Amino acid sequence: MTAVHGICDERFAGVRNLFERRLADGSDVGASLCVIENGDVTVDLWGGVADAASGRPWTRDTVVNTFSLTKTVAALAALALIDRSLLDPDAPVADYWPEFGSAGKGSVLVRHVLGHTSGVSGWERPVTLADLYDTRTAAAWLAEQQPWWTPGDGSGYQAMSHGHLIGELVQRITGDSLGAFVDREFSGPAGADFWIGTPESVHDRVATLVPPPPSGVDYSKLPADSVFVRTMTNPRISPSVTTDPGYLAAELGAANGQGNARSVARLQSIVSNNGMLDGRRYLSPDTIDRIFDVQADGRDRVLGAHVRFGLGYALPSPAAPSVPDGRVCWWTGFGGSVVVNDLDRGVTVAYVMNKMDAQLVGAPNASAYLDAVFAAFDGTAEEAV
Template identity: 55%
Template sequence: MPEPTTAAPTAGACDERFARLRELLTGYLDSGEELGAAIAVTVDGEPVVDIWGGWADTERTTPWQRDTITNVWSCTKTVTALAALVLVERGLLDVDAPVSRYWPEFAAAGKERVLVRHLLSHTSGVAAWNPPMTVPDMYDAPAAAARLAAQEPWWEPGTASGYHLINYGHLVGELIRRIDGRSLGQFVAEEIAGPLGADFHIGLPDSEFDRVSNVVPPPQVPLDPAIVAAAPLLLRAFAGPAGLAEECTTPEWRRAEIGGANGHGNARALARIQSVVACGGEVDGVRLLSPRTIDLIFDTQSSGPDLVLGAPLRFGIGYGLPSPAAVHIPDRRVCFWGGWGGSLIAVDTERRATISYVMNKMGTGLLGNERTYAYANAAFAALG
């Protein structure tokens, strides 16, 4: 257990039904297991929990504030997926079409039968760059995407998932750029975050840097041989780029548009954006999707051991779905995903609710850690 430390007090509003969330956040901050964090829950598009607390820096000199933002890692993928679904809604993107219809170069090296749904569900066979790249190589998104277009798939597309760890946003983002003309970051800013009033950025302006709480890398733990054995592509996918935890505090990382990993925002912003999915496609007069398009999210594309992560996962189009590995996600019409270190965004369409958690002190675990599970379980229990 970490040494107890004096935490900055929690702030924000919390409906009494969700009081357990504030208790948990306060407890983890007081124990030092959290450094700084925020939790948000919406129901029918309205915030019922919007709390935060702790410190934005390891020196514990700057309190985590209402407008503090941080790198949310793979929670970014849910926003990237939503951007693609907006194009589906507008009739500009067909999930059953080959990717090469919109991005002709992608048909190279045997990928002519890779469908748009395969990119969105981690079943395309293009799980990472081959050969591996450095982190700075990723900052030129079109060039990085071109390298992915030229390579062979690692398995038969559509037959299994292999988590697209970092390159998910390069693949989906290039598809969006080819159709719309705008970069992924521009599209999200102008078509999603802006209309919804959500403080979320894929490609952070320099003017917002002073609000960022840098993440604290998780402790290094040796790879479990059993996991390596169950995930034949794990080492290959994780081979590059390396050094993400070290690079993610640099100005270059923040400015880049890495739609699989470098979204900057807070729990309130993630909950606000995904409340569109929770509420049938429209929130506060902003309609992005129809119920028919939302149904695509819950169309199972793969179910079973993931070739990269090794765990039994289930993917719909753009989001994870309840599965044996997702012990914190109830088996109902819920879609979700988490970020490296423990962050979470979950959407319960039956309860018309979203649950979001972001933090700066990263933990270990595949789909979260003790804190993630505790917050999620408490929130789902309160929703009933």
């Protein structure tokens, strides 16, 4: 059986068994899983291989592209500015970024950006991934275009534009890029190995993604002017690019964070621990409460699923039945990476991996681990393993 490393409280024996089985049968190739409970690490597991071609092992310090799970770290940056009264969720984006108010976007509020209801879920002009590496120019292009629907009228998942929108707000307010701000205010002080804009010294620790099977979606048969197609195909991003130096160095706050379950859980435990980590206050309880202000609750125009968005995070919704109800916020990344903050229990659960599932939300790999973890909390673990 594939070796699994790390620590696991005996209450989560079923979770460890699941982790071992999935690595042994190939459901996972390389992965890490972490549970932090009231500030204490109760599960920190890793194993498998980081690169299937070479057999390079997944070690304690392996990191991997987390795709849209990165958005939860961008959310921390926005929440920090809200906490310091430097950013008002109910103010127009144009108050901080005047150019953004053009083309009918004067009514777009900061909370519309954080809740995916801005109407700016992608780029009107054709763009390449390399274009998006120049984050300031790509943000300026977003500022020039009209919204694709009435801002605030339901969500349209900002698959790639989300990071550019938040990043430009951070830049305008602080003078720092999003990656630099996250490193200075969160990753550095927390000792978390998570990067938006990964230094070259980290590149050799990055795992290689195993692409998902075909999704079955034939984009050529869908209306070219639909919000879904315009958002998800301009540009299309292949998992094969995620170890390229240019991709790693870029600061794509929507998609190219590099980390492992431990670093993700450590950062996000700030939320589940009511703003605290290791005795340091990062966010006030009042700011944490703002996460649960519902911004959209219905079928998302891009994801096609019923998603409930709060401020910077999704909330429990039909799209993710494995996310428990309650005072819970979460998000996932393409392929199945996931983080859940359960404030009722004081728990953060994070899973990241290199073998990808095709499903965008509620991927089976993430759901399996969430089911096992919360079964352990609920005393139904035998049913989950």
